[in-house]
Amino acid sequence: MRHQLRVNGREFHFEADASLLLIDAIREHCQLTGANQGCDTAQCGTCTVLIDGAAVKACNLLAAQVAADASVTTIEGLAIGDVLHPMQVCFSTHHALQCGFCTPGMILRAVAMEAEGVAADDRAVRHALAGNLCRCTGYEGIVAAVVDGLQQMRAR
Numbered sequence: 001m002r003h004q005l006r007v008n009g010r011e012f013h014f015e016a017d018a019s020l021l022l023i024d025a026i027r028e029h030c031q032l033t034g035a036n037q038g039c040d041t042a043q044c045g046t047c048t049v050l051i052d053g054a055a056v057k058a059c060n061l062l063a064a065q066v067a068a069d070a071s072v073t074t075i076e077g078l079a080i081g082d083v084l085h086p087m088q089v090c091f092s093t094h095h096a097l098q099c100g101f102c103t104p105g106m107i108l109r110a111v112a113m114e115a116e117g118v119a120a121d122d123r124a125v126r127h128a129l130a131g132n133l134c135r136c137t138g139y140e141g142i143v144a145a146v147v148d149g150l151q152q153m154r155a156r
Ligand code: FES
Pocket: 036, 037, 038, 039, 040, 041, 042, 043, 044, 045, 046, 047, 048, 057, 058, 059, 060
């Protein structure tokens, strides 16, 4: 079937099976490899992208289920030019990554928390991050980064 996706403000058109997962569409047809493929069973969150601002696990959705006029954002689309998003800066400042495999999904999940009204405190952030797993960091830096990032996003 003919697929149409808008990712990071660009229009993509391609032919692929109707069963194509959104994560495969983004990585293989849009050539955007920031969203990683981990479990493929909606457990780890490393494939998280934003659809119209909401965090979605791209391994758990068909590309054909995404409306043509929906706006998909991957980690490649978060910065504006050379200016990083505040949440990206906070992940760097708080040393919130080691191997980096989970990081794109963590950051996009964290960005979506702002609109969800997640409180910028340790307990609320840990609860909201329950669907995103990290095998390296022990989460302390990640939670500190998200708390700081939410505060900075709300101060803008
Ligand atoms: S690859 Fe999608 S949740 Fe793990």
